[in-house]
Structures are given as structure tokens and as C-alpha cells.
Amino acid sequence: EGVESVKEGRYRRSLRLERGGQVLHGWIEVFPAHRRHALEVRIDGALVKAIPQLLAGVKRFFDLSCHPVEIANALGAIAQERPGLRVPGAFDGFEASVRAILGQQITVKAARTMAGRFVLAFGDSIQTVFPEIHHLFPTPTRIAECSVSEIAELGIVAQRARSILALARAIVNGALHLEPACDVEETMKGLLALPGVGNWTAQYIAMRALAWPDAFPHTDYGVMKAMNETRPASVLAAAEKWRPWRAYAVMHLWASLGGSEG
Numbered sequence: 001e002g003v004e005s006v007k008e009g010r011y012r013r014s015l016r017l018e019r020g021g022q023v024l025h026g027w028i029e030v031f032p033a034h035r036r037h038a039l040e041v042r043i044d045g046a047l048v049k050a051i052p053q054l055l056a057g058v059k060r061f062f063d064l065s066c067h068p069v070e071i072a073n074a075l076g077a078i079a080q081e082r083p084g085l086r087v088p089g090a091f092d093g094f095e096a097s098v099r100a101i102l103g104q105q106i107t108v109k110a111a112r113t114m115a116g117r118f119v120l121a122f123g124d125s126i127q128t129v130f131p132e133i134h135h136l137f138p139t140p141t142r143i144a145e146c147s148v149s150e151i152a153e154l155g156i157v158a159q160r161a162r163s164i165l166a167l168a169r170a171i172v173n174g175a176l177h178l179e180p181a182c183d184v185e186e187t188m189k190g191l192l193a194l195p196g197v198g199n200w201t202a203q204y205i206a207m208r209a210l211a212w213p214d215a216f217p218h219t220d221y222g223v224m225k226a227m228n229e230t231r232p233a234s235v236l237a238a239a240e241k242w243r244p245w246r247a248y249a250v251m252h253l254w255a256s257l258g259g260s261e262g
Helices: 044-059 068-079 093-102 108-121 140-144 148-152 158-170 183-192 201-210 221-226 230-242 246-256
Strands: 003-008 010-019 024-030 037-044
Touching: 010 044, 044 221, 068 093, 068 230, 093 108, 093 158, 093 201, 140 158, 140 230, 148 158, 183 201, 201 246, 221 230, 221 246, 230 246
Parallel strands: none
Antiparallel strands: 003 010, 010 024, 024 037
């Protein structure tokens, strides 16, 4: 809340982009084109200098490079009801990772509330043409300067506050990079080395921030429920047939439950 919204089929958000050593702040709006299978993008004039970078981010976020037919053929029956379902990416790996940590073992609604508080406390304000978009997501540098108690004051469990702080500091000192071009295996090791970051969180971050098509949070409650399994090991074994597109299988499994991510 404050950073992004979806209204009447239009996705809106604030963005911070770096271009030629300059930090640019602004907003974007993305919506389906009326007469063809494409997306239209409206951008803040303040972001004009970074159009190529911005559009690359839109393509990642909406997974526009995916090949639905190839993936559907590999997934089989699970993909028949919702052909073309894609895996949402992330404009900012830190943002996606913080939201994954905030979402550990709580409802999507509760995680959204916590993320909103986090933004208001540590994010910079921004003026946009949309009343609901008024803040930028906090930077790793800003959060790395915080104490655990400052973050926990927002109602965030201390263990998650420590995880967020460790994440921010790892990014600031260069130990961790959260971008699609990163080495997945090394990045996953780095994530799992952070306090309070387990397999579910690391796999979810790999889905969104790293755009890893084979990411698979096999301990996820929604995934297990949709597969009618109670043992994580059985979930992993049953998902072998979906490689290397298990992240897409996760989206189909979640969608089969009515859109819940567990």
C-alpha cells in the first residue's frame, strides 16, 4: 500500500531507477491494450531518461518473455484450465525479498498491512497523479542503518526484523545480488545463510526476484493443499515431472485454490 495498486485492470506503482549515475523517481501505469495482445505503459515524465531500463523491468515483471505453449506442453493437465498463466517478476529484488520475509507464516492480508507500515516508516514520499501511490519502497541502504527494534516497532516479529536487516546489509556490502542474471545456486546459498530465511522464503524470492523458472517452494501450504499431499518429500517427488518449469506449476496450483498463495 502506498507503492503499488491495481484498479480496474490497471497496475500502478512508484519506481526508483538509476541511469548514468542519476537516481530517477516517478510512476508507471500498465494495462492491457484494447485491440491486440499487448500491454500499454504510461510513464512519468521524470523517468523518460530511463525508458529502456523501465521497459525491461515491465517485461520481467509481467513475464513477457515466457513461451506459454512450450510450458503448457511440459506441465500437462495442470496447465489446461489456465493456459498462458505466467510468473510475476519484480522491479526490485530487495522489495520482493522483504515482502517474502514479511509474508512468512501469516496471511496475505496481514503481510500487505505490514508492508504498508514498513513503507510509511522508511520509504521516501513521492508526488504522483494517483492518490494511492505516494511512497517509494525503502532502499537497502536506508534499512541497513536501522536497528532491529526500529523495525520491530511496526509490529513485525523480531526474528523477521533481524532477517530484513541482514538482507539489507548483505545487499549493501555486495555479498548478495537479487537480479535475474545472478547465479541461482550461489544466490540461494546466500539467502539461506541469512537468519530466519528458510527454503520457502528462498524459493519464493528465486521465483520473483531471480525469475528462476524452476523455483519450487515445496513446503508451501497452498502447494501441498492443491496437490493433496501432506509430506514435503512427496510434493518434491510428484513435482519432478514439471521440471524445469516448476515455478509455473506453483502458479497453477495457487490459482486452483482461488488465487491464495497459502
